[in-house]
Amino acid sequence: MTATATEIAARIRAGELTSREVTERMLAWIAADTKVNAVVETRPEFALQAAAEADAAVAAGRELGPLHGVPMTIKECFNVAGLRTTWGDPRFKEYVADWDATVVERLSRAGAIIVGKSNVHTMLGDFGQTTNEIYGRTNNPADLTRTPGGSSGGGAAALAAGLTYLEYGSDLVGSIRLPAAYCGVYGLKPTTGLVPLHGFQLPGPPEPQTEFPTLSTIGPLARSAADLRTALTVTGGPAAPYSWQLRPPRHDRLADLRVGVVLDHADAPVSSEVGTALSDTVDRLARNGAKIIEGWPAGVDASEQAEAFGFQVGLFFALQGEGADFASLAEVVAQERRRIARRLTWQRYFEDVDVFVCPTSFTTAFPHDDRPFEDRTIMTSYGEQRYDAQVFWIAHASLTGLPALSMPIGVTPTGLPVGMQVIGPWHEDDTAIRFAELLADLS
Incomplete structure (x- = not known):
């Protein structure tokens, strides 16, 4: 399975394929998988009935959504009526949702068929690996001995293995972008707050909506940048009233783009294989007319910014009931001012720059590691690196709420994917997506 969701939807609308045959094929591939363990639950009867209804709508000439008849998966932590929502935690093993998350409703309204759920790390508690006591470990399709990343590792692996469209x-701590990079697919963390979180929650009745700032974000993973746009277009916007349009990209030619670039940092130095792929990509951009602007934005201290993000992650978990004495009110207020100041610094930067590119991670997919979290390290070309150094490169867009995607830019000599992160201006997600499309077209 190499076609993208957007391509499959177009072929179904044109009558070249039926949703039924596409859905049957996808279900068969999932059932046959014995190595990757990416898709952990399916609903074949529902999916095939929905596919039949989708084909009937095409035959009748009815209005069709942008994802009409396309089968897909969704991360296990989203509520889908009739499917289990466990977050990989044995405490919730028997919980079956009886209502849909907002993104499920919107994807379905756009014509997508939610066939099943992809694996997660227990309680989404690991950005580098995906395993839990209920469903077991997910492996990277490029090398089964290595991680697909976490905690959205199941979804990224399913895309890379051809098990979903x-x-x-x-994504709080890179849980979309890191798996996308390690598996060689596209993954978008939208502008924070752009996609409603309703239904992305622990098992139980619907939680009341809150306006308290949170850095937790939900977004699509896909096989192309165009699919990211399609998925974001049909899921973005306020919960109610529902009226929203994706801002158009700033430019449609690489030669018109001003590209900020940072390819290394002492806090998370990139391995030689990752660094080579990144520098080669920037060279290609320059040869194709993009204006390259090297260095961090004026006023940005990358180490300080990563540290500030660490505080915000701790605050997020304190708000979930873990460590209520995490910080004083004065500390929280000071850190919130710090966070907003950093966002304003980046907004000023994006007045003169269109996108900012940097590593998604300092490493490629690394071997599975069952050691305690604090004991883990990652071996690189320059020696061992701390496990939590994976957070450094994704921290900057997470702290400021900026849209950021990871895109594949090649593979190492041993066949491991390399990802590059593209950060866009506040609420200009499609500028980052369009840049990724233009860059991919150079291949």
């Missing part, structure tokens, strides 16, 4: 995941 589209996926929806979540």
